[in-house]
Amino acid sequence: MSDAKPHDAEWLTTRTFLLILAAALIFAFPRVALGLHTFFYRDFGALGYPGSIFMRTSLLQGTLPLWDPYNHCGAPYLAQMGQWYPPAWLGCFLPLPWAENFSMLAHLWWGGFGLFWLARRWGMGNFASAFAGMAYVFNGVTLSCLLWGNYIASLAWLPWVIGCVIAAWRQGGRWLPLAAFTSAMQVLTATPEITLLSWIFLGAVWLSELFSRETGLGISLRRIGILVLLAAGITMVQMLPFFDLLAHSQRNTSDSRAVIWSMPAWGWANLLVPLFHCYQSPQGPWFQNGQEFLASYYLGAGVLVLGIAGMWWRHQRLALLLAGMTLFCWIMALGPNGFLYERVKSIFPLIGIARFPIKFAILTVLFVPLLAARAIEHLQTSRDKKAGRGLCIAGVVILLLMAALAWAARQFPFPLDHWPATAWNALGRAVLMAVLLAGIVLLRNPKSGTARRGLQLMVLAILPIDALTQSPMIAPTLPNQVLAPGIWQASGKPAPPKLGEGRIMVNPNAEQQLLYSRVADMNADFIGKRLAEWYNLNLLDGIPKVTGALTLRPAHFDVLEQFLYYTAGGHCGRGLVDFLSVAWLSAPDNPAQWEARTHFLPVITAGQRPVFANDEKTLSAITAYDFDPRKVVYLPEAERAGVTITNQTTCAVAQARFSLNQVEADVNAAEPGLVVLSQSYYHLWRAFVDERPVPLLRANLAFQALTVPAGAHHIKLIYRDPNLELGGIVSLLAIMVGGAIWFGSPRPAANGQKVFDRADQAG
Numbered sequence: 051m052s053d054a055k056p057h058d059a060e061w062l063t064t065r066t067f068l069l070i071l072a073a074a075l076i077f078a079f080p081r082v083a084l085g086l087h088t089f090f091y092r093d094f095g096a097l098g099y100p101g102s103i104f105m106r107t108s109l110l111q112g113t114l115p116l117w118d119p120y121n122h123c124g125a126p127y128l129a130q131m132g133q134w135y136p137p138a139w140l141g142c143f144l145p146l147p148w149a150e151n152f153s154m155l156a157h158l159w160w161g162g163f164g165l166f167w168l169a170r171r172w173g174m175g176n177f178a179s180a181f182a183g184m185a186y187v188f189n190g191v192t193l194s195c196l197l198w199g200n201y202i203a204s205l206a207w208l209p210w211v212i213g214c215v216i217a218a219w220r221q222g223g224r225w226l227p228l229a230a231f232t233s234a235m236q237v238l239t240a241t242p243e244i245t246l247l248s249w250i251f252l253g254a255v256w257l258s259e260l261f262s263r264e265t266g267l268g269i270s271l272r273r274i275g276i277l278v279l280l281a282a283g284i285t286m287v288q289m290l291p292f293f294d295l296l297a298h299s300q301r302n303t304s305d306s307r308a309v310i311w312s313m314p315a316w317g318w319a320n321l322l323v324p325l326f327h328c329y330q331s332p333q334g335p336w337f338q339n340g341q342e343f344l345a346s347y348y349l350g351a352g353v354l355v356l357g358i359a360g361m362w363w364r365h366q367r368l369a370l371l372l373a374g375m376t377l378f379c380w381i382m383a384l385g386p387n388g389f390l391y392e393r394v395k396s397i398f399p400l401i402g403i404a405r406f407p408i409k410f411a412i413l414t415v416l417f418v419p420l421l422a423a424r425a426i427e428h429l430q431t432s433r434d435k436k437a438g439r440g441l442c443i444a445g446v447v448i449l450l451l452m453a454a455l456a457w458a459a460r461q462f463p464f465p466l467d468h469w470p471a472t473a474w475n476a477l478g479r480a481v482l483m484a485v486l487l488a489g490i491v492l493l494r495n496p497k498s499g500t501a502r503r504g505l506q507l508m509v510l511a512i513l514p515i516d517a518l519t520q521s522p523m524i525a526p527t528l529p530n531q532v533l534a535p536g537i538w539q540a541s542g543k544p545a546p547p548k549l550g551e552g553r554i555m556v557n558p559n560a561e562q563q564l565l566y567s568r569v570a571d572m573n574a575d576f577i578g579k580r581l582a583e584w585y586n587l588n589l590l591d592g593i594p595k596v597t598g599a600l601t602l603r604p605a606h607f608d609v610l611e612q613f614l615y616y617t618a619g620g621h622c623g624r625g626l627v628d629f630l631s632v633a634w635l636s637a638p639d640n641p642a643q644w645e646a647r648t649h650f651l652p653v654i655t656a657g658q659r660p661v662f663a664n665d666e667k668t669l670s671a672i673t674a675y676d677f678d679p680r681k682v683v684y685l686p687e688a689e690r691a692g693v694t695i696t697n698q699t700t701c702a703v704a705q706a707r708f709s710l711n712q713v714e715a716d717v718n719a720a721e722p723g724l725v726v727l728s729q730s731y732y733h734l735w736r737a738f739v740d741e742r743p744v745p746l747l748r749a750n751l752a753f754q755a756l757t758v759p760a761g762a763h764h765i766k767l768i769y770r771d772p773n774l775e776l777g778g779i780v781s782l783l784a785i786m787v788g789g790a791i792w793f794g795s796p797r798p799a800a801n802g803q804k805v806f807d808r809a810d811q812a813g
Contacts, residue, residue: 061503064166067180070507071162071187074514075155078188079527082155087527088147089154090576091335092197096585097599099150099533104589105133106142108710116711117769119549120589121598122607123630123753124730129291129771130601132200132240147533154199157206162187164209165416169423171213172368175430177493177506178423184510185353185419188517190324190346191412196525197345201412204241208248208416211236215252218277219270220259223795226273227788230280237285243409251375251413258367280791283784290777298733300608301601311343311406312385322448323455323476324348324520329466333572334523339464346521347383347411349418350513351452351479352486355444356422363428363437369421376417382410429494438491445487452476478519486512528573537580538591543644546593550653550708552633554583555596558615560641582641596630606665606752607730613669623675629750631728651679653708654715656701656725656758658683662690668751683726683749692745695757699723711769718762725765727754738766 081087089095104127108115118127127133137157141149166183170176186192186209195201210232218229236245256274259265282289319326320338324346328336335345349357361373381390385407429437456476460469489509496502518524538546547553556564564584569575580587585599597611613620627635628650637643659682663671668684671677681698700720707714717725726749737746737756740763749755758765 062176062180062506064170064176067166067176067183068159068163070180070510071159071183074184074188074510075158078514078518079155079525082151082527085148085151086530088151088530088533089196089525090528090532091526094150094154094197094199095533095576096579096587098199099147100586100589101133102138102141102146102150103535104586105139106146107592109139109142113710116771116774118598118600119708119710119729120592120594121586121600122603122611122730123553123596123728124732125598125600125603125607126291126295126732126734126771127600128774129295130240131242131288131292132238134285134288135200135203135235135238135240137203147530150199154196154202157202158187158192161192161202161206161209164206164213165419168209168213169420171217172420174423174427178426178430180506180510181426181513182419182423184513185350185422186415188514189350189353189415189419190348190517190521190524191344191415193517193521193524194344194346195412198343200239201241201244203239204236204244205412205415207232207236207239208244208413211248212252212416215274215277216255217798219256219273220265221798222269222273224792224798226277226795227280227792229277230284230784230788233277233281234284237281238288244412247375247379247410247413251371254371254375255368258371262367276791280784280788283780284788286777286780286784287774288777290773290780291771294734294771294773295602298605299602300605300612309385309405309407311341311408312387312391313347313380313383313408313411314338314340315384315387317341317384317387318380319455319458320346320348321354322348322351322452322479323459323472324479325468325472325475326455326459327464327467328472328521329464330468330471332568332570333526333575335526336521336523339466341408343406343408344411345524347408347414348479348517348520349415350486350516350520351448351483352445352512352516353418353422355441355448355483355487356425356490357418358421359441359444360421360423360425360428363425363432369424372417372421376414376421379410379412379414379417383408426490429490438494441487441491445483448483449480452480475520479516482512482516486516526572528576532573532576532580533590535590535592537577538583538593541581544646546591547631547633549592549594550706550713552631552650552653553594553596554588554634554644555627555630555632555636556582556584556641557636557638558620559638560636561597561615563639564641578642582636584641596632604730604732604752606748609665609669610672610752613673620673622673623677625675625677625679626672629672629677629679629728651728652703652706653728654703654706654713654725655680655728656703656717656719657699657723658726659698660685660693660695660724662687665751672750679726679750683724683755684751685755686748689747693724693747693757695722695724701725701758713767715765716762717758717765719758719760721760723758724749725756725758726750727767729754729767732769734769734771736768736770738768739763741766 076083082089104118105115115127118125137153141153162183165186166179169179169182192205195205214225214229214232218225256270260267316327325336328338330336337345361369381388385391391407456473459467459472463469486509489505493502493505496505560582564579564582567575569578583593583595588595614622631653632647632650634644634646637645661682661684663684664687671684685693701723702718703715705716731748731752731754735746735754737744739758744756747755756765
């Protein structure tokens with residue numbers, strides 16, 4: 051990478067920018083950086099961090115957690131997307147929660163560095179590139195993603211993917227394994243929407259280069275094919291198990307659940323007035339009416355003005371591509387509220403798997419800062435005296451629009467609107483935008499190097515200030531102690547059931563209270579959810595639970611869970627609760643209060659009489675109040691021919707032993723009988739009786755059963771994933787091939803060939 055251009059201050063080198071970015075992140079989250087506080091809100095605390103604890107505990111015990119027996123009565127774990135992301139594994143061997151929080155900040159730093167690097171490769175000066183990097187990190191979208199850690203990881207790799215892939219098809223050589231590696235890392239973050247949009251943009255760039263004859267069709271296709279094969283190969287350790295899980299989960303291609311969390315029809319107003327028609331949750335953070343995935347997608351009013359200018363002043367191919375993709379993403383984010391989403395979905399139905407159209411807005415965080423950087427570059431290098439005046443006029447127009455939106459919020463309020471907060475917040479955005487644009491204009495003719503440095507620092511400082519104040523409490527933190535394991539034991543209750551001894555179960559009524567908690571104090575609210583062992587928080591205490599929050603669950607168990615928890619009129623009798631081995635059930639009116647149960651069944655029972663029925667009748671039967679799991683077990687009609695047992699038999703189960711991926715027990719049967727397990731049925735479990743394989747049956751809609759002959763026998767169930775084994779081999783081979791290409795290729799020139807350099811020069 052070449053150093054600063056003549057119009058740049060010499061002090062703003064790459065190293066200086068990285069130090070400034072690190073200082074800004076520490077300034078934004080000082081207690082997190084010092085290891086005193088932790089992120090906790092939404093998926094970070096209730097899903098991601100408990101998963102890290104589970105992974106760490108399993109690995110330190112020498113076990114690879116293929117199966118999670120603590121949630122959903124058991125579900126595949128390592129096959130879930132995101133589990134094979136390498137930095138997540140590194141964090142398992144470092145102090146927690148510090149390692150998880152440090153990883154979040156490190157990914158933000160890496161993403162900002164990536165966009166700085168990409169802007170430099172695209173011919174921009176150091177200050178314009180630094181502005182793009184800071185704007186990429188400090189905005190409503192990126193800070194909202196701190197609630198969903200895998201999106202922070204994906205954004206961290208996004209600019210590196212864009213830059214490396216374009217360099218790979220243009221230059222080949224070592225860029226091929228680099229592009230494959232960065233692409234694979236982004237895939238492993240488990241953000242398919244971001245990955246897909248990244249490659250749509252790359253496809254547009256590639257086509258534009260073909261039409262301008264800047265790259266050859268044959269050689270570029272060959273290079274793209276190589277890097278795609280390498281990237282796909284690297285990810286096979288994750289993708290092969292994942293695709294198998296997807297096909298047997300609740301979210302397969304036939305999943306027709308409604309699209310939720312779209313940008314409202316008026317949602318573009320939040321690009322200028324962040325709190326327009328937003329409401330404040332009881333715990334403090336603000337959310338948009340009708341959309342609660344991104345707490346904000348405000349990129350900065352000043353950044354938006356510069357982005358528009360960057361497209362307007364330089365009608366070049368890159369600017370048009372960036373602007374076109376930005377507009378496409380914002381329209382698609384409207385989902386059913388716009389005209390484009392449904393049309394695209396009708397052509398590509400698979401897009402329906404991504405049920406949150408608002409995610410399309412995430413990629414604009416890359417495009418708009420790059421356009422803004424191009425505007426700054428134009429102002430810094432152009433002799434056009436009207437450019438500064440035009441920027442000021444654009445700023446005045448945006449100020450008028452912001453005032454009009456604030457007036458509209460007052461005149462046409464929503465029930466949960468808070469107009470004073472909206473107005474004051476809009477005023478703050480307006481002031482910061484005016485100061486930022488003034489600083490950019492003044493940078494054209496500074497009187498001294500000191501003045502230039504001061505103005506540059508001021509402009510860069512406005513970006514985190516604007517981002518951190520535009521939506522109060524956008525990424526809240528709490529003291530580390532809220533994530534400390536052992537809260538069940540510390541609460542004074544008797545010891546919880548261990549793995550294989552029983553489970554706890556959140557009452558369906560209590561689950562609704564937890565989903566829509568009205569507890570105002572954020573610390574008390576989270577501690578209450580800890581005491582309720584909500585979502586995957588039970589993993590912090592090592593307590594098996596009936597439900598959970600894994601993204602993909604065995605399809606048949608999900609049918610039962612959806613009926614019990616999310617279906618109007620859903621119900622179940624004591625028999626099903628006994629069968630699920632529920633030792634503790636939360637109170638319906640107080641999720642943090644647990645009631646001990648007696649006479650629940652162990653996880654392994656035996657001797658029931660089989661009843662054959664289809665899934666609909668089985669669901670009705672096992673949730674009925676007269677269901678007796680001690681006497682009967684429901685099997686699919688398809689198993690009738692293979693099961694010769696017809697009556698209830700006498701069977702005794704002893705010495706049951708449970709581990710993550712294996713279950714063993716001794717069974718003594720007076721005559722041939724059935725052994726039933728209240729563990730989720732999944733096709734990769736294998737059953738053995740005295741080391742001989744036997745068919746594993748699906749029992750009581752979503753659980754496991756097997757037949758045993760008369761006499762004393764040893765049964766064993768083993769979870770083994772051949773997709774993981776094959777995927778691991780393919781990934782290892784792909785890494786070796788990538789390494790061979792790297793070491794067999796000459797090192798690229800230090801300055802490299804800049805993308806779109808001829809188009810820039812023509813401009």
